[in-house]
Amino acid sequence: MNSVANLGHNWLTAFEQLPALLIGLQYTAIVSICSFLAALAVGLLVALVRLSSIHWIRNVAFFYIQVFRSLSVYVYILFIYFGIAAFMNVDLDPIGAAIIALTLLNSAYIAEIFRSAIQAIDPGQREAALCLGMSGTKAFQVVLLPQAFRLALPALVNQLTVIIKDSSIVGVIGVADTTYEAAQVANVTYLQFEMFTVVGAIYIAVVLTLSHFAGYLERHLRIS
Numbered sequence: 001m002n003s004v005a006n007l008g009h010n011w012l013t014a015f016e017q018l019p020a021l022l023i024g025l026q027y028t029a030i031v032s033i034c035s036f037l038a039a040l041a042v043g044l045l046v047a048l049v050r051l052s053s054i055h056w057i058r059n060v061a062f063f064y065i066q067v068f069r070s071l072s073v074y075v076y077i078l079f080i081y082f083g084i085a086a087f088m089n090v091d092l093d094p095i096g097a098a099i100i101a102l103t104l105l106n107s108a109y110i111a112e113i114f115r116s117a118i119q120a121i122d123p124g125q126r127e128a129a130l131c132l133g134m135s136g137t138k139a140f141q142v143v144l145l146p147q148a149f150r151l152a153l154p155a156l157v158n159q160l161t162v163i164i165k166d167s168s169i170v171g172v173i174g175v176a177d178t179t180y181e182a183a184q185v186a187n188v189t190y191l192q193f194e195m196f197t198v199v200g201a202i203y204i205a206v207v208l209t210l211s212h213f214a215g216y217l218e219r220h221l222r223i224s
Helices: 002-016 018-050 055-069 073-088 094-120 123-131 136-173 178-189 192-223
Strands: none
Touching: 002 192, 018 055, 018 094, 018 136, 018 178, 018 192, 055 094, 073 094, 073 136, 094 136, 123 136, 136 178, 136 192, 178 192
16 A cells, blocks of 8 residues: 555656646757757758769768768767867857757758658759749749758758757756756656656657648648
């Protein structure tokens, strides 16, 4: 009976820490969203360079993609926050360092997503736009990019979920995200199982909600 009572008390104590975990979730959201938006911009740029007709420029983009796809997230976050800071003799903000690291790493994957989406579009559509008097840039902005984004949307959402999950390790450089807050509470209460179970449930809820919304958005874009 005592063991059952203690178990109930442990879970009650864990759920009482939800306000702290939700504060940490705000930092998780800030890091994840900022990293995703920045990675979208960088990834699109790298994808366009990858599709360049100039051989050496394509190789630069290819090298960028291969390097950042080969790096460990954990090692790279430590490298940015400690290694680069020591090399340049500067103090980096933990949140800024986390965003930089996740942006560069995920931009390599997003570049390949955009490249595949752009190449999947019928080349005749660009030719038709040029025949209508559009410039190459205008044709890309008006005709190709919207279609590429729609085609890339499922993979982009998947990459966002990867960023959200990868952000769970930014606590190693002092970002007070959800996992960091849970670890701090667990170190005091010794409720490691309960705290990290709650954190896991939070991540599952966030990812499933995001996936459901992405499915709705994809259907909406397809219909319109």
